[in-house]
Amino acid sequence: MLLSGAHFAAPGPEKIMASIDRSLVAHLPLFAGLSNEDLTEVLREARSIRVPRNAAVFEQGADASSFFLLLHGHVRATKTTPTGDQIVVRYVVPGDTFGVAPAIGLQHYPATATAVDDSIVLAWPSAAWPRLVARFPSLAANTLQTVGQRLQETHARVIEMSTQQVEQRIAHALLRLANQAGRKLDHGVQIDFPISRQDIAQMTGTTLHTVSRILSGWEQLGLVESGRQKIVLREPHKIVLLAEQSAGDSASRS
Amino acid sequence: MLLSGAHFAAPGPEKIMASIDRSLVAHLPLFAGLSNEDLTEVLREARSIRVPRNAAVFEQGADASSFFLLLHGHVRATKTTPTGDQIVVRYVVPGDTFGVAPAIGLQHYPATATAVDDSIVLAWPSAAWPRLVARFPSLAANTLQTVGQRLQETHARVIEMSTQQVEQRIAHALLRLANQAGRKLDHGVQIDFPISRQDIAQMTGTTLHTVSRILSGWEQLGLVESGRQKIVLREPHKIVLLAEQSAGDSASRS
DNA sequence: CGTCGAGTTGAGACGTCTCAAAACCTGTGG
DNA sequence: CCACAGGTTTTGAGACGTCTCAACTCGACG
Known part of the structure; x- marks a missing residue:
């Protein structure tokens, strides 16, 4: 399962030969501390x-032949257990690195990455990582920071799952998504890519049924407006209140 | 809340002036790729x-003045939420780095580290990190790998909490602890530091009551032998089976 | 127009939590 | 050396949140 060639032939991702727009990526955390020339040198090794x-960028368990930076679109990272259960690890937003298995010493991708939007990614061959890091040590330092942040976020998720009930977890998840990928509308904030109840269930450790019930409830209260793979937060502030609500104090029962 | 001085005055950690035994640490992942002289130089900046x-090495929220390497003993890392809920992030075993907040760009410790055993740690001042990394880039690369691994482990934990029920999660937790810190006895494997039902509950996202009930059940079946802050796995293999058991297939009902 | 994925909703089962009380163990101070 | 104090563990009983199972609706797309 190499990145190029056969694997990508079927669903249709294709190389774009235009040179990469440096102004788009220069400010990204990954490249902090690099000069303009350094950046050019790093980008030279990447393909767009x-x-x-709905196409996969890479599959869990496959040979980690590349690492990536998302330029445009949205990518969902998921893990599947031997028993077939699937969870959503995170949603990748433009500017994020992903599939950095080579950097953390993994031979194989620990998750599957799927575009949920038409997306554009930069890809470096894994072999480039040690070379680039040797030449530009700040790449390692920057990636360390990023991975450290993700570790913190994942701990936050563990805490949520340990201490909060489903409604609060869903509220948190939606607020996080709205912050990362919210499109501001006049009647609220829309999550700017297709997302199903199932996806939300896999982010929060529950079932699509429970997600559906809760969103239906919120819709009744006018907190959200949701449809097929679409969610608009109409009252973000009230959802924040829901998210912070501790297990004890329940809301008015309609 | 600085590391030295007042903070450590009360409960009694004390500096040891003996030089650090290099043979003990030379093989650790953190130092991979360093020459003997490099190692000497790195260790020179650390205090033992x-x-x-039961003393704290550092407290959640405190200024991240140092980062650490555990030489001896065991340290528990915990996070406390604003509402007072607490979870166990992990148990640190000898050879592990911890409190690496400076490396991942955090100004404050994201968790509290408490010795559960009499322990010995190496401490470097945070200010040393950028200097050491500049001089020995493999430190950054090695730490990146370590943090990456921890991220994987934390994802595994999220998956467990999403897909398994309490009994399986406890089984997994105990097996992990036994692997990391198991002392082999003739009648089983003992977890080699004091650990309460409460601790296990905070590792697995449940309550001490449920942990107690389940361990009592296991004790009936002869799988474990447990007492006050003590757990011996008598039948590790059978516990592995329990851990792998999916939600559907329940065991014989006594 | 039929099919298929996504969403909705009801009813009941079930695992775990909560609340409560008691027993137990261990280190400490009288 | 004993008794007490405080943390740990056990166990019961009932409540409750969420899952499971099941059926149905809706809308998009070929």
Whole structure:
């Protein structure tokens, strides 16, 4: 399962030969501390790839042949257990690195990355990592910071799952998504990519049924407006209150 | 809340002036790729500190003045939420780094570290990190790998909490602890530091009551032998089976 | 127009939590 | 050396949140 060639032939991601727009990426955390020339040198080794909606960038367990930076679109990282259960690890937003298995010493991708939107990614061959790091040590330092932050976020998720009930967890998840990928509308904030109840269930450790019930409830109260793979937060502030609500104090019962 | 001085005055950790035994640490992942002289130089900046049982190495939210390497003993890292809920992030075993907040760009410790055993730690001042990394880039690369691994482990924990029920999660937790800190006895494997039902509950996202009930059940079946802050796995293999058991297939009902 | 994925909703089962009380163990101070 | 104090563990009983199972609706797309 190499990145290029056969694997990408079927669903259709394709290389784009245009040179990469440096102004788009220069400010990213990954490249902090690099000069303009350094950046050019780093980017020279990357290819830009179009990934159509619902196509996989890489699959869990496959050989970690590349690491990536998302330029445009949205990518969902999921893990599947031997028993077939699946969870959503995170949603990748533009500017994020992902699939950094080579950097953390993994031979194989620990998750599957799927474009949920038509997306554009930069891809470096894994072999480039040690070379680039040797030449530009701040790449390692920057990536360390990023991975450290993700570790903190994942701990936060563990805490949520340990101490909060489903409604609070869903509220948190939606607020996080709205912050990362919210599109401001006049009647609220829309999560700017297709997302199903199932996806939310896999982010919060519950079932799509429970998610559906809770969102239906919120819709009744006018907190959200949701449809097929679409969610708009109409009252973000009230959802924040829901999220912070501790197990004891329940709301008015309609 | 600085590391030295007043903070450590009360419970009694004390500096040990003996030079650090290099043979003990030379093989650790953190130091991979360093020459003997490099190692000497790195160790020169560290102090060795004795931390008595139940004393804190650092507190969540405190200024991240140092980062650490555990030489001897065991340290529990915990996080407390604003509402007072607490979870166990992990148990640190000898050879592990911890409190690496400076490396991942955090100004304050995201968790509290408490010695559960009389322990000995190496401490470097935070200010040393950028200097050491500049001089020995493999430190950053090695730490990146370590943090990456921890991220994987934490994801595994999220998956467990999403897909398994309490009994399986406890089984997994105990097996992990036994692997990391198991002392082999003739009648089983003992977890080699004091650990309460409460601790296990905070590792697995449940209550001490449920942990107690389940361990009592296991004790009936002869799988474990447990007492006050003590657990011996008598039948590790059978516990592995329990851990792998999916939600559907329940055991024989006595 | 039929099919299929996404969402909704009800009813009941079940695992775990909560509340409560008691027994137990261990280190400490009288 | 004993008794007490405080943390740990056990166990019961009932409440409750969420899952499971099941059926149905809706809308998009070929």
